Each structure stands twice: as C-alpha cells, then as structure tokens.
Amino acid sequence: MSNTTNLYPSVRVDSAGAGVMSQAGGLILTDTIRVSGLGTGFSDALEPWRKPFAVHDPGKILTDLALSLATGGDCLADVDRLRSQPQVYGPVASDPTVSRLITTLSTMAPKKALAAINTVRATARAQVWMLAGEHSPLHGISRDAPLVVDLDATVVTSHSEKEHACPTWKKSFGFHPLAAFLDHGADGTGEPLAVLLRPGNAGSNTAKDHIQVTKDALQQLPKGFRSGRKVLIRTDSAGGTHEFLDWLTHPRRNLSYSVGFPIHGAVEAVLPLVPKDAWNRAYNSDGVERDGAWVADITGMLDLTSWPAGMRVIVRKEVPHVGAQLRITDVDGMRYTALATNQEHGQLADLEVRHRLRARCEDRIRNAKDTGLANLPLHGFAGNTLWCHLVMLAAELMAWTQMLSLHTTRARRWEPKKLRARLFEIAGRVSFHARRFTVHLAATAPETPLLLTALQRLNALAPP
DSSP states (O other): OOOOOOSSOOOOOOSOOTTEETTGGGHHHHHHHHHHTHHHHHHHHTGGGOOTTOSSOHHHHHHHHHHHHHTTOOSGGGGHHHHTOHHHHOOOOOHHHHHHHHHHHHHSSHHHHHHHHHHHHHHHHHHHHHHHGGGSTTTTOOSSSOEEEEEEEOOEEOSSOOTTOEEOTTSOEEEOOEEEEEEOOTTSOEEEEEEEOOBTTOOSSOHHHHHHHHHHHHHTSOGGGSSSTTEEEEEOGGGOOHHHHHHHTSTTTOOEEEEEOOOSTHHHHHGGGSOGGGOEEEEOTTSOEEEEEEEEEOGGGSOOTTSOTTOEEEEEEEOOOTTOOOOTTOOTTOEEEEEEEOOOSSOHHHHHHHHHGGGHHHHHHHHHIIIIITOOOOSSHHHHHHHHHHHHHHHHHHHHHHHHHSTTSGGGGOOHHHHIIIIITOOEEEEEETTEEEEEEOTTSTTHHHHHHHHHHHHTSOOO
C-alpha cells in the first residue's frame, strides 16, 4: 500500500482527442449573429471591398474578428481560436487575409467603410430590439423614464510610438478615446453606440468631440428616438459646456441632459446661503433614503441667463466617506457635487440618483477594455479606429445575446469575463450523422442547462 501526497489526481495525457472543441459555448454568439442579421448585413455592405475571386467574405471576416474578441482575444491573430473549429465557426480566413482586409478598409475610403459598418450595426440593433420585445431598452420609455446614453472618455496606453499617440493628462502615453454607451438599467448591462478615437492630448471639455460622439450615437437609435425628451444624454462635468448644451437643446433635437456642473465661482458663492429647509434627503440607487446626504435645487440663486432655457442646477452635500479628500470649494466639512439638467419632472433626489448612476458607464469602459480596447494593436490611426469599432461590435454582440437569450436569468448582468468562464468556454464534442453536425455539450459543466435554454430561445427567433 502506498500513500500519496498529491493534491490532484495523476492522469495520462495525449493529443488524440478528435472532434473535441474547447469553446462550444460560442454557439450562442453565432446564433445571435444569425438572428440579428449582422452576417448578411456585413456581407452586403462590404461587397465593394471584396476582391475578384476572393474566397473569404469580408463580412464574415469582420464577424469572426468580433467573435474572437468576445471570446477573449485581444489581437487580430487571435482569430485562430475559431479557425481550428470549422464545424461550428465555418471557414476562417488566414492571418494574412485578415490583415489585408483591415489594411484595405482603413486605407481605401476609411470613412466610407466605417459608415457602412455603422449602418449595419444600426439595422441589426433595431432588429434585436424588436425581437427582444419587453426586454428591449425601448420598453416603457417615456419623458419621465428616458432612454439614457452615457458619454465618457478613458485613457488607452500605448507601449510603442503608434500614429497620433501622445502624452495624456494622466502623464502616460497613448490615446484618449471618447465613447457613448446605452444604459440598460439595473436589470441589464449596457451596449456601446459610438466611439471616437482621439490622440492622448485631446481635451476633456472638447465640445466638438462630445457633439460628434452624440451624433454618431443617435444614429444608432431607431428614428423615433434620435431627438426629443425621451432620450437623456448623461455626462460628467466634461460635458457641462455652453456649446454642447446649446447643441443638445436646439429645437431640432430638444434632448434631455444631465451633466456634471463645476463647484466654483457663482455656485461656490451661494453654497453657504442655501437655507436649511431647502435641503432634502438624498437617495441610494435603490430609492432608499441615504444617511448623511442631502440635495437642494439652487437654480433660483444663480444667474443662468447665458445657459439654455430651462436649465436647473442641483447640489448634493454629504458627509465625506473614510479616505475622501475635501476640495477647497467644500464648506462646513461636507463634500459637495453639482449637476445641471433640463428634466422638469421628478423629485430632486430621484434626478440626482439618475445622474449618479452614470457611474455604470465606468463598468462599460472596463468591460470594453476586457474585450480588446486595452490594446490598440495596429500602428496606423485609421486602423486603430477600425479596431475600436470591432471592439464595439464584440461588446454589443454579447449584450444582444444576453438581451435575447439570457433575460430573466442571473446571466443577464454577467460581465464579459464571467460570460467567457461560465458559458463560452463550455466544451463539447462534435459528431456527424445524417449529413448534420451535432455538438454534444459537456454534461458536467455547471452552466450547460443555462446554455441549452439560451440556445433554444435563439433558435425560436427568425432572422430578418
């Protein structure tokens, strides 16, 4: 009798596992491409860039790249994750073919290529939201419960001298992209709408960039939601500029907004003058009163004649949490923040909570960086701009998958890392019988029943 101190079993290993695929769960993404119409849409839209006698469809190459990013890749070469499993992902182009297409799209009429890609994305989004029904972001939207579009910028570090890479305000080196994300609310995640890749020295309060990203984001929404108070544009204080707010409130657009407002000058001067009975209890995100926090409307105490009509300024004060550093503008030992909005209805606490929930945009950016945004792999600026659009495509592909097939489940709010670990990486064995491939999912994987339910929901949906 021999005793062993090994913590894990000792097993024999060989490479004779025929018909085994390590990412059978990726089928849920390919089914979403089918029902959304992305595949056929890209195939038609990119036909002008298909070379004579080409074997691989440019549209298929783009969706393959998006699939590789969604399943954990972070460079063009990671498309080989799909190439080894043609029974599920079909024929996948070689690395040189992929590289040539990216070069073609980013050098020959790049604006026209991006316009074609964004048109397909908008069409597919409308199809997905229609299929989602009551689980769509449009369900229950009104002036008092608007569709929320968040704008925020982030720093993407570059470890080499790529085109237009510059020192950033964080004293790093790289880029400073500005993006727009649609907020799905507490019961969902969110999906990207637009991105503007900018040099690292791009300013934070650049109204021109905010206007461009908002224009691009609105083009991704159904036509009935590209103007009017049913759409709320939400930003931090970088969006609190005269030019941007004037553009949002132009009669042709008349959009709702909720933006950060600086605590200095006139606002700083009136803070000590706010009457005690003007302060109301602030709420937590769940609507419960928050201890040690209050909100007040100080619009009547300010001269806002140079700002858009109907603008309100709401101030929040709270007992600083442990470790918080007070600013010179804070008084009475309280921490103050302010927002500007043109929303007319709702309690002050509700409007302030709605604005603070823009913090969810930070999660969207973090998830995008987990899906390829953390590394811009190409040297040319136009090529990296195209890469950012592929990242958006991968992120919205996962969001649409959750919306269509994982609603009413705990996976509706899972972030990309957890989706990969729990669903996409479920293994399977491929068999061929009666002229048809069958994938036998791992019976012992904890989330196999959830994946089967999701696949059944997608199979019940008709493509456009």
